[in-house]
Amino acid sequence: QKEVEQDPGPLSVPEGAIVSLNCTYSNSAFQYFMWYRQYSRKGPELLMYTYSSGNKEDGRFTAQVDKSSKYISLFIRDSQPSDSATYLCAMSAHDMRFGAGTRLTVKP
């Protein structure tokens, strides 16, 4: 079992849809949880950063962390074609562990 599991997708939604992206993990030592967006042939770009359980909202993006279930989510409201990218979950205790990424396409 991988330390971080991420739904592989790919995921295709119409413009304006609500997108839900998820990851599960096995290491209970993880304290910091992040979501990165990566466009093709580019480096990952930090979207959301949360510490411990709870919700965090930033514009159209909401990150949720449930440490008891070892489950994190990213919701994107009113999705736009410019949101088309690969979304990587990441988490860390000392060094960072990434999921494999979910490729999202938002169709106009």
Place this chain on the structure above:
Amino acid sequence: GVTQSPTHLIKTRGQQVTLRCSSQSGHNTVSWYQQALGQGPQFIFQYYREEENGRGNFPPRFSGLQFPNDSSELNVNALELDDSALYLCASSPRTAGVAADTQYFGPGTRLTVL
């Protein structure tokens, strides 16, 4: 921001390669990652104040240096075909008592080993 050079690189099996990174100003921690096609980044190692501060599951032929001027290098000896990947560096500010800060990634160097 974080910059990396070169953008692309082609090497042959058995050769050695040096990749370079310039951290974001004020950041004293740099981490290097290998990202194979279709996969998430895998942690290679981290440097803090010019000392290795953690290492992932990579062999010793992967080595690094961090310099006082916020630049760093990743060196890979005896290149293998499986070393073909996007190599990313990420810098972060290091705050005492915090196990992990947010990391800011460079655009990466795409290495192809033939």
